[in-house]
Amino acid sequence: MSKVIDLKTYIGASSSRLLVMVDLQEDNWERLVRDQPFGLDRVLDNCRTAIQHARDNGIPIAFTRPSESFGAGERRAQSPWLPGLEPKRADMVFERQQPSCYGNSLFNDVVSRIGSFAIGGLAAERICLATAIDAADRYHRMTFLEDASASGRRPHAEAHLVHGIATSAVELFADIASTSHWLIATAPRPVRGHRYG
Numbered sequence: 001m002s003k004v005i006d007l008k009t010y011i012g013a014s015s016s017r018l019l020v021m022v023d024l025q026e027d028n029w030e031r032l033v034r035d036q037p038f039g040l041d042r043v044l045d046n047c048r049t050a051i052q053h054a055r056d057n058g059i060p061i062a063f064t065r066p067s068e069s070f071g072a073g074e075r076r077a078q079s080p081w082l083p084g085l086e087p088k089r090a091d092m093v094f095e096r097q098q099p100s101c102y103g104n105s106l107f108n109d110v111v112s113r114i115g116s117f118a119i120g121g122l123a124a125e126r127i128c129l130a131t132a133i134d135a136a137d138r139y140h141r142m143t144f145l146e147d148a149s150a151s152g153r154r155p156h157a158e159a160h161l162v163h164g165i166a167t168s169a170v171e172l173f174a175d176i177a178s179t180s181h182w183l184i185a186t187a188p189r190p191v192r193g194h195r196y197g
Contacts, residue, residue, distance in 0.1 A: 017186075018114050019054040020062045020101060021047060022121035022128065024086075027079035032122060035153040038160040046148035046179040047085055047120055053183050055088075062110065062117075063087045064127070067095040100130035108138070116141035118182055120148030125166040132173040142174035145182055 024047065032040055054061050068078060080086075087093050092110065096103035101119075102111075111117055117135075119128055119142060128149055135142040144167070151163035167176060177185070 018060050018062060018111065018117035019050055020064065020117050020119040020121075020131075021051065021085070022064045022101065022119065022131075023066070023123045024063065024082050024121050025065055025079040026082060028122040029082055032150055032152055032159070035159045040150055043148060043150045044082070044085065046145065050118070050120060050145060050148050050179050050182065051085065053186070057186065057188060059186060060092065060114075061087070062092040062094060062101075062107065064094045064096055064101045064104070064107065064121075067097055096127075098130070099126045100134045101127065102131060102134040102138070111135070111140050112138070116143070118143040118145055118177070118186075120145035120179070122150050123152070124149035124170075125151035125154075125162050129166055129170050132170045136173035143177050143182060144170045144174050145179050146170075146176050148179045 029040075029044075051061060053059070063081075065078065094101065094104040094107045096107075101107050117140070119131060121127070124144075124146075128144055132142050132144065146163075146167045149163070151159055151166050153159040154162050157165070170176065
């Protein structure tokens with residue numbers, strides 16, 4: 001049985017000509033493992049699938065991470081990228097001074113030229129939500145890949161509940177799509193000839 005794809009989400013996802021992956025670093029993964037989120041391995045598999053699809057189809061990829069001084073009074077060394085999820089030479093890497101990806105002015109410049117993007121990765125409850133709010137403020141169209149994203153737990157809520165709340169909050173500002181729907185929406189379409197007689 002096939003799943004029905006929401007047309008609004010499909011149109012939004014199909015216009016996503018940039019894939020943004022946030023905080024795919026070892027220290028973030030270790031923090032999330034401690035929080036015991038449901039399906040973290042599946043989330044990382046969906047991130048890999050989205051990244052490979054983007055590379056195979058010429059969709060630019062932007063990786064974001066906090067700057068060395070983000071959230072701390074002193075500089076700290078960057079955590080290594082997760083194996084298999086690291087940027088390649090052709091990919092963009094943006095360091096943020098704030099939770100939102102727009103905390104890097106070059107990110108804003110790139111998205112302003114493209115107008116829309118899909119986003120996934122770790123720290124969805126902070127980074128993806130903050131980015132969704134800023135994208136809406138700039139009239140940029142964002143598609144949140146909810147199953148290629150994970151959230152950490154909060155003091156009185158387990159990680160899966162936080163992720164559900166974060167997804168509902170992001171939905172106020174952006175389109176929500178599964179990775180499989182985004183893959184379908186951004187797959188190349190065959191050009192069909194028309195016969196005129």
